[in-house]
Each structure stands twice: as structure tokens, then as C-alpha cells.
Amino acid sequence: CSCQYVTGTVDCRGAHLSQIPANLSVTTEYLDFTNNSISNVSRGALDALQGLQYLMLDRNDIAYIEWDSFRALTRLSELHLDHNSLTDARKEMFSGLGRLSLLSLSSNELETFTFLYAKDLDYLKILKLDRNKIARIPAGAFNGLINLRYLHLEFNQVTYLEAWTFAGLWSLELLYLNGNRISHTSYQAFAELQSIRALYLDANNLENISFEVFKNVKTVHLALHLSHNPWHCDCDLQRTFSKIYQVTRLSIADYSNITCHNPTELRDVPMGSVRLCIAELVTILIITATVILATIAAIFRAANSRKRKLMRTRHCHVRDY
Missing domain, CATH: 1.20.5 (Single alpha-helices involved in coiled-coils or other helix-helix interfaces)
Structure with a gap:
């Protein structure tokens, strides 16, 4: 393969590879396979690289990862799998990655996933699942990711947030749900988010929302992002926003950008100027x-x-x- 070797680094970007080569140096710490034609990651292909810390597999044709394929990479810190063809992501694919802090699966074809009780990923800080085809997030799907701080789920196809959707994410600080199709959410969807600082619900299909959804979030301060939704401006909605402002630990970061969609006579009118x-x-x-x-x-x-x-x-x- 036409890869570039520098001490500890192997650069195989755009090297026309269809599989992971077998002759890689065992001292490799940084490995970049971006922009190739690799279609799968098989068990044993990376076992010799036990000192690997950064693995880039972006922009390939990866549709399948065998379970335990990364088990030998006990020192791996970042795993990038963006812009591939994965339809499923399960904790068994990432077993053994006890030091992984970033897992990026952006821009795949993901429809289902589960990290429930993913003990091997309890060190994970950043999880990127944005720009996929996820329509449903099962309750407790992330339970076990106790140190996760940043969760990207933006630009998927989620329509409803179930009770305890984010159960177990006690360390989560930023939650990105913008650009989905969310129209309803359970009162208990965010109940266990004790460290959340920012919640992005902008650019969804929310017409109204209850104060109870945010009342159950026990955190020091939470900035809500709610603009670019088709809000139905009535007294109930205005009362919800008023209650949010009365709670010192809650704020609406983009309130000036929130506009009414219905009723028709108030369309595009800023919510802040309406006195319903x-x-x-x-x-x-x-x-x-x-x-x-x-x-x-x-x-x-x-x-x-x-x-x-x-x-x-x-x-x-x-x-x-």
C-alpha cells in the first residue's frame, strides 16, 4: 500500500485500500485510513496494534464491523467512523475499548443502536451519532455511559422522546437533538440529566411543550435552545415560557429567535412580542x-x-x- 510512515504515525489517506493491510508497524500510535474503499473491519485485523491511540476510518464503504474487532486496542482514545455505510451500532462492536474517549459515527446509515450496559465504554466522553437515520431512541439506550459529556443526535429522524430515554447519563453536559422531527416528549425524558448545561431542541416539529418536561431536570443551570419550531402561540405556551424564566436554573438561550407558526395571524411574529x-x-x-x-x-x-x-x-x- 502507498502509506506514509513517520515515527508512530501511519498515513494511508486515499491509498486505494479495500482492506486493512497486515504489514503495519506494531509501534503505530496514529493510524489514518480516511478516504479509501474498506468495506468491513474483521476480527484480528488490528490485533497487532496494541499501542494504537487514534484510528481514523472516515469516508470508506464500511457496512459491517465484526464483534470484538477492536478488543486488542486497549489504549485507543479516539475512533472515527464517519461517512460510512453502517446501519447498526452495538456495544459488542466496541468491546475492549476501555480507554476510548471519543466515538464518532456521524453520517452513516444508522437506524438502530444500543449502548445499554456498555461497561467497556464507561470512559467515553464524546459520542457522535448525528446525521443518520435514527427514528427511535429506546429508553435507557445509553445506560452505562456514566462519563459521557457530549452526545450528538442532531439531524436524525426522531419523532418522540420516551420516558427515561437518557437514563444513566449523569455526567452529560451537552445534548444535541436539533434538526430531528420531534413533536412530543415524555415528562421524564430528561429526568436523570444531573449535569446538563445545554439542551438543543431547535429545528424540530414542536408545536407546544409542557413546563413539566424541564421541571424534572435537576441541574445547576440549563440553557434551552427552542427556536425554529412550528410553535402554536397560545396562552399555554406563553405560560410555559414564563415558568421557565421564573426558575433561576433554566433559561432560553435563543428566545429572541422564537417565532409563532400558528395561528395564521401570528405567523413569523416573535414570541416575545405577543401578549396572549x-x-x-x-x-x-x-x-x-x-x-x-x-x-x-x-x-x-x-x-x-x-x-x-x-x-x-x-x-x-x-x-x-
Whole structure:
């Protein structure tokens, strides 16, 4: 193969490789196979590289990774598999990677995945699953990634967030869910995120959302990103945003960019300039005042009616005398 060798580094970018070569130096620490035609990673192909710390397999044709293919790479820190053809990602593919801090699977064809109880990945800090075809995130799918800090799930096809979707992610700080199709979320979806600092829900299909979704997040401070959703601007939504601002540990980072989509007369109007709750309150007060006035008027009419009857009765008594 036409790879470039420098002490500890093997550069095989664009070397027209269809498989991982067998003659790699055992002292290799940095290995780059970007932009080749490798279609799979087979068990044993990398076993000799026990000192490897960085492995780049971006922009190949990888559709299959045999279980335990990376088991010998106990010192591996970063594994890049972006822009391949993987449809599934399971913890068994990454067994043995006890020192892995970054796993990138961006821009594949992923539809399913599970890292449930992935004990070998408990050192992982960054997981990138963005730009795939993920439509559902099973509850507890990440349970076991106790040190994960950054989770990228943006630009997938997720429509609903189940209860306990992110259970076990106690160290998670940044969660990217922007660019999906999320229209509903369980009150308990984010309940166990104790360290979350920023939650990106912008550019989804949210028309409304309950304050309870964020109320259950126990963190020091959480910045929410909610713009570019088709919000239905009504008093309930405005009340939700108002409650968020009343909680000191919550804020909306992009509030100035949030606009109404419905009703039609408010389309593209900034949410911050709409005073729906005030209008609703005024309407309620007017209705209440109208009812009170009508009641008072009815009481007066009844009193006047009784007075007239009493006067007629007295007049009749006078005539009898």
C-alpha cells in the first residue's frame, strides 16, 4: 500500500485500500485510513496494534464491523467512523475499548443502536451519532455511559422522546437533538440529566411543550435552545415560557429567535412580542364583569318587582277600607 510512515504515525489517506493491510508497524500510535474503499473491519485485523491511540476510518464503504474487532486496542482514545455505510451500532462492536474517549459515527446509515450496559465504554466522553437515520431512541439506550459529556443526535429522524430515554447519563453536559422531527416528549425524558448545561431542541416539529418536561431536570443551570419550531402561540405556551424564566436554573438561550407558526395571524411574529395571556386575562375579566353586572341587574329587577307587588297589595288594602 502507498502509506506514509513517520515515527508512530501511519498515513494511508486515499491509498486505494479495500482492506486493512497486515504489514503495519506494531509501534503505530496514529493510524489514518480516511478516504479509501474498506468495506468491513474483521476480527484480528488490528490485533497487532496494541499501542494504537487514534484510528481514523472516515469516508470508506464500511457496512459491517465484526464483534470484538477492536478488543486488542486497549489504549485507543479516539475512533472515527464517519461517512460510512453502517446501519447498526452495538456495544459488542466496541468491546475492549476501555480507554476510548471519543466515538464518532456521524453520517452513516444508522437506524438502530444500543449502548445499554456498555461497561467497556464507561470512559467515553464524546459520542457522535448525528446525521443518520435514527427514528427511535429506546429508553435507557445509553445506560452505562456514566462519563459521557457530549452526545450528538442532531439531524436524525426522531419523532418522540420516551420516558427515561437518557437514563444513566449523569455526567452529560451537552445534548444535541436539533434538526430531528420531534413533536412530543415524555415528562421524564430528561429526568436523570444531573449535569446538563445545554439542551438543543431547535429545528424540530414542536408545536407546544409542557413546563413539566424541564421541571424534572435537576441541574445547576440549563440553557434551552427552542427556536425554529412550528410553535402554536397560545396562552399555554406563553405560560410555559414564563415558568421557565421564573426558575433561576433554566433559561432560553435563543428566545429572541422564537417565532409563532400558528395561528395564521401570528405567523413569523416573535414570541416575545405577543401578549396572549394578557389578552386572555382581559377577556376573562370582561366576561366575569359582564356576568357580575348581569347578576346585579337581575337582583335589582327582582327587588323592584317585589317592591311593586308590595305597593299593589297595600293599595288594595286601602281601597277595602
